[in-house]
Amino acid sequence: MKPAKRRKPTAIKISALTIIAVLMTTAGMSRLGLGLSAALAEADMARDTEMVADPGDPMDLLTALRMREADLEAREAALTARMGDLQVAEDRLASLLSEMDAAERALADTMATTQTAAEDDLTRLTVVYENMKPENAAILFEEMEPGFAAGFIARLRPDVAAQILAGLPPRTAYGISAILAGRNALVPTQ
Known part of the structure; x- marks a missing residue:
């Protein structure tokens, strides 16, 4: 007869995931128990404080x-x-x-x-320029900064503005005209 084979004791295979799950469940249960006992103790204290001693x-x-x-x-x-x-x-x-x-x-x-x-001041000054002789106004406009002069030219009646621009040197008249033409170039159309 053959000697009986000895059986190896089988080890229970427990995965790490199972161990972690058991530990987490145990921790959760203990916290639940602590929370429940604290809530019950708090309820008892509230009831005791509401009660009169005697x-x-x-x-x-x-x-x-x-x-x-x-x-x-x-x-x-x-x-x-x-x-x-x-x-x-x-x-x-x-x-x-x-x-x-x-x-x-x-x-x-x-x-x-x-x-x-x-x-009111600008309107009064515009009327003064309109009543000046065009050649005298042209001398004054030639001394002005082009942007400033363009502002007044735009306010003048067209016939007076034309006479003043005609009395200016071509380069000055061109600069004022370019400023007037470009004043509304960047205004949105839509």
Whole structure:
């Protein structure tokens, strides 16, 4: 007879993934247990604080109620004071906004007055140039910076502008004409 073969003890093959899963599950369960016990303890504490120490003693109950009433009155007073502070702050904010609106209106009026005054000055000066002899105006326009001169030429009546440009040296007249032609070149058409 053949000797009996000895069986090798089979080792249980456990993968690393299985071990990690078991450890994670165990950790989760322990945390759940800790959280549950903490929640239960907190509920017990809340219930204990709501209970009166000795419901049979009316003086203790009366004292507890008076303390609670005093606490509520103190909270109410604090809330009333806070609401008063908030009302004062709200009133101050409304006042500041009103002042800011008034200042903004005053600034807009000043800007409009300034704009109108500047426009009035330009209109008056344009009329002066239109009433000058073209050859005298041409001498003056020749001394002006081309961009500045182009602004006035654009405001003049076309017949007066033509006479003044005709009295200017060709290079100066060309420079002013080029500025006039290019003033609106970059304006979007669509």
